[in-house]
Amino acid sequence: MNPTLATKETQDLKAREVESRGTERITLVFALYEEDFGLDVTYVREIVRVPPFITRVPNSPDYIRGVINLRGSIVPVFDMELKIGMMQKELTEEARIVVVSWNEILFGIIVDSVREVCTIYDSQIESAAKLNTTMDKKYLLGVAKHEDGRLIVLLDLAALFDIDQILDEEAFNG
Secondary structure, X not given: OOHHHHHHHHHHHHHHHHHHHOOEEEEEEEEEOOEEEEEEHHHXXXXXXXXXXXXXXXXXXXXXXXXXXXXXXEEEEEEHHHHOOOOOOOOOOOOEEEEEEEOOEEEEEEEOXXXXXXXXXXXHEEOXXXXXXXXXXXXXXXXXXXXXXXXXXXXXXXXXXXXXHHHHHHHHHO
């Protein structure tokens, strides 16, 4: 078979798949209270173990656990459970800090465990408006039904941590 023809057929097959399934999103899936949450991997810089000590920041909101020193950079660490309205619980060995970069701002979010990186297609995502949850829906991009039947709540980082407000404050104070 002609290699050029085989490549063309593969490209056509992929194009038809994108048409039927929608754009693919590579997603980091992590757990909070046995629920699966997802975050676009393009924002994830790295995943680190929770250090034995996180330095508290005086007068900061409850959901800010403190700051850590990550190879010379001071990184604020947010507690996802508190931020989305869950009860804070004791950290386990599986707990991790997902270090995220948003518009050059680095921050970490504490999660119970990191489960996987998977591909989610637009066709698998339903509106967050259909969810029956106490969590503020403005923090959600939607809910994805994974091929194995699990539901993955997709988070909107910018809304969750008021990143635009933080950027405005930095510009104002900078």
